[in-house]
Amino acid sequence: MLEVVHVTKRYRKVLANDDINLTIEDGRIGVLLGPNGAGKSTIIKCIMGFLKYQGQIQVNGLENKSIEAKKIMGYIPEIPSLYPNLTVDEHMEFIARAYKLKDYKAYKDALLERFDLTDKKKKFGDELSKGMQQKLSICCGLLPRPRLVLFDEPMIGLDPHAIKELKKVFEELRDSGCMVLVSTHMIDSMEELWDTTYIMKQGRVAAVVERENLKDNNKSLEDIFFEITEGAALEREV
Numbered sequence: 097m098l099e100v101v102h103v104t105k106r107y108r109k110v111l112a113n114d115d116i117n118l119t120i121e122d123g124r125i126g127v128l129l130g131p132n133g134a135g136k137s138t139i140i141k142c143i144m145g146f147l148k149y150q151g152q153i154q155v156n157g158l159e160n161k162s163i164e165a166k167k168i169m170g171y172i173p174e175i176p177s178l179y180p181n182l183t184v185d186e187h188m189e190f191i192a193r194a195y196k197l198k199d200y201k202a203y204k205d206a207l208l209e210r211f212d213l214t215d216k217k218k219k220f221g222d223e224l225s226k227g228m229q230q231k232l233s234i235c236c237g238l239l240p241r242p243r244l245v246l247f248d249e250p251m252i253g254l255d256p257h258a259i260k261e262l263k264k265v266f267e268e269l270r271d272s273g274c275m276v277l278v279s280t281h282m283i284d285s286m287e288e289l290w291d292t293t294y295i296m297k298q299g300r301v302a303a304v305v306e307r308e309n310l311k312d313n314n315k316s317l318e319d320i321f322f323e324i325t326e327g328a329a330l331e332r333e334v
Contacts, residue, residue: 097119097120097121097122097154097155097156097157097275098118098119098120098126098143098153098154098155098244098275098277099119099152099153099154099155100116100117100118100119100139100142100143100151100152100153101117101151101152101153101154102115102116102117102150102151102152103115103116103117103139103142103149103150103151103152103153104116104149104150104151105135105138105139105142105147105148105149105150111299112135112138112299113135113138113139113142113149113299113300114135114298114299114300115151115300116135116139116151116300116301117301118139118294118301118304120244120275120276120277120292121275122243122273122274122275123270123271123272123273123274123275124270124275124276124291124292125266125269125270125276125277125278125286125289125290125291125292126275126276126277126278126290126291126292126293126294127277127278127279127280127286127290127292127293127294128140128277128278128279128280128294128296129280129281129283129293129294129295129296129317129321130281130295130296130297130325131281131297131325132281134281134296134297134298134299135296135298135299135300136248136279136280136281136296137174137248137249137279138299139296140171140246140248140277140279143160143246143277144160144169144171144246145160145161145165145166155168155169155243155244155275156168156243156244167195167240168242168243168244169242169243169244169245169246170237170238170240170242170244170245170246171237171245171246171248172233172234172237172245172246172247172248172250173233173248174248174249174252174279176226176229176230176232176233177233178221178222178224178229178232178233179221180220180221180222181220181221182220182221183217183218183219183220183221184208184213184216184217184218184219184221184224184232185208185217185218187221187232187236188204188207188208188235188236188239191236191239191240192204192239195239195240197239197240200239203239203241204235204239207235207238207239208235210261211231211232211234211235211258211261212231212257212258213228213231213232213235216228226253227253227254227255227258229253230250230252230253230254230258231254231258234250234262234265238265242274243273243274243275244274244275244276244277245269245274245275245276245277246277246279247276247277247278247279248279249279249280249281250262250278250280251280251282251285259285263287263289266278266286266289267289270289270291278290283317283318283321284318290307291306291307292304292305292306292307293305293307293317295320295321295324295325297324297325302324302325303320303324305317305320
């Protein structure tokens with residue numbers, strides 16, 4: 097289980113995250129939904145331990161910045177961060193060695209084939225298009241088979257085939273009992289995949305929407321999203 101408890105992050109005078117609370121259980125897909133600048137990327141970076149913050153974050157009972165926790169966490173950033181002098185295959189090998197993986201080569205090749213990168217194995221990071229860089233970033237994030245996977249705007253730059261495959265990956269991760277958290281500002285990008293949606297506005301969680309409760313609400317996720325982001329609604333659970 098991922099537990100984020102009373103997390104606040106400031107950049108000097110800017111309050112990027114204001115008392116964030118969220119929970120993602122095993123085998124569930126959570127979505128951070130909000131306009132640009134709502135604080136989605138900031139809370140994901142806090143969860144990954146990249147930023148200093150106030151509050152508490154635990155993954156399966158482990159402090160998120162501990163080595164034990166990082167071994168079970170995967171991260172796909174909004175902007176791929178690749179090494180220009182490493183090839184596609186060398187990026188994957190680098191991750192395998194960093195995590196001390198064993199018997200990974202078949203899975204590595206399957207990931208590259210799934211995202212149409214097999215014929216790009218010898219291309220360097222800076223030779224890839226933005227879409228190809230995003231695909232490689234996804235493959236690198238999935239290679240260690242993490243139990244918690246954080247995706248920050250993962251579909252930007254992807255072609256329709258890659259988006260289709262990525263959605264299948266979300267479902268497979270959930271079915272295998274993983275925790276998945278996806279940040280996006282595109283309401284329809286997750287369609288029927290999500291279990292819990294956290295609607296963010298101005299650095300806060302303005303509403304928590306549970307899929308199982310939505311059918312009794314007589315409103316769509318889109319209706320609730322615009323009601324929250326364009327109105328003055330306070331934090332609530334739907």
